[in-house]
Amino acid sequence: MTTAHPTASTAAAARVMAAGVASMVLTLGLARFLYTPLLPLMQSQAHLSVAGGGWLATINYAGYMTGTLLAASVGDLAAKFRLYRALLIVALIGTAGMGLTTSMIVWAILRFAAGVSAVAGLLLSSGLVMNWLRQHGRRLELGIHFGGVGLGIAVSGLLAIAMAGSLNWADQWIIAGAAGLLLLIPAWLWMPPPTPIASQRAAMPDHPPTRLWLTLFNIAYFCAGVGYVVSATFIVAIAAHNPALHGDGNFIWVAVGLGAIPACPLWDRIARRTGDKPALLAAFALLLLSIVLAALTTGPEGIFLGAILYGASFNGITSMTLSIIGRLYPSNPATAMARLTISFGAAQIIAPAASGIIATMTGSYRGALFMAAATMLIGMAVLAALPRPEPIA
DSSP: OOOOOHHHHHHHHHHHHHHHHHHIIIIITTTTTTTTHHHHHHHHHSOOOHHHHHHHHHHHHHHHHHHOOOOHHOOOHHHHHHHHHHHHHHHHHHHHGGOOOOOOHHHHHHHHHHHHHHHHHIIIIIHHHHHHHHTTTTTOOOOOHHHHHHHHHHHHHHHHHTTTTTTTTHHHHHHHHHHHHHHHHHHHHHOOOOOOOOHHHSSSSSOOHHHHOOOOOOHHHHHHHHHHHHHHHHOOOOOOTTTGGTTTTHHHHHHHHHTTTTTHHHHHHHHHHHHHHHHHHHHHHHHHHHHHHHHHHHHHHHHHHHHHHHHHHHHHHHHHHHHHHHHHHHHHHHHHHHHHHHHHHHHHHHHHHHHHHHHOOOOOOOHHHHHHHHHHHHHHHHHHEEEEEEEEO
16 A cells, blocks of 8 residues: 555554554553552452452453453454454443442452453454554554553553542542543544455465464463463562562552563564564563562562563563464454463463462462463473474564
8 A cells, every 4th residue: 555645654653553552551551450559459448358359350360361262253353343442441331330339249240341351452452453554564563552551551550659548449440430531532533444354365365384383382472471470460469568668569560561661662673683583582581580580589679670671571572472473364463363362361360370379388479480480481492492484583
């Protein structure tokens, strides 16, 4: 596709990217991740038990897995676009609705819905953005788009910090819902509908890798999912118990987001120079380092450094992995991304339960973190063993 007005094309690209980032902040930052900094407040003010808080987190992960399966089952891009818009509304309801009830059953339904809605930002909008980039002859990279994950994490932490002390737990959820309404506008209006799939498939043939390559790639991504979710589960709790941080783990959560915001464009540049496989291995190594720091350091400097490296590494892994699989299946990237994400999501269900057992048996978080570090080493070995010729080299 040619354009007579490059500046107009640049402005259009900026709007599409802004739509994708807004969808990330709404569905991930608010609907999914705000629960992390608001959980202690819900426990102290709304009498949510520790066990209840854990169940709500598990239900949220189950919702995300359900959404992933749903996205994988929808083959038509036009239907994915409609699902994307519907889930933006679900994200709003799942956020604001938390402050309108104290019913555990309703909370569970809302957390499940919020988990499903996260697919709109992470998978559906990613596929729609990549579809637009390909149709307009632009580089097939999602670095800027995935900066929305980090921005969403940072926004959720900053919102919780800003509202602390002045609003109760219910009002904080409702205010977050109002902020989500502002994000809905660009996420809805600036995301263009996809080109009809029939014409796409003629112009954009898929290049599927071998079954062995796909199996190894899924295993590596599962290992990254373990490293991601174990750190996400414990990093704020570790900070909250650190006397030097005065029990305020929300600043650590903000640090994670700040590390994640610029990471993906930087990883895109690294991948251009080194190739995708070396860049992915480097990101895996950085996530491993962040886990080791969380396990072995007690000073605030080490905890903050580990949080920044964690944000920079996990977000880069997600961005590069989904970009790779999207380039291999350009006719319908969102479906390919959803299928790959099933392995990542499975790790998010299995690893927290295993980590809880390890933490209970050992009396500390270190055992779970060491388990995650060992899993990351396995993931790096599997990634290094990808057969040649490699679609990602």
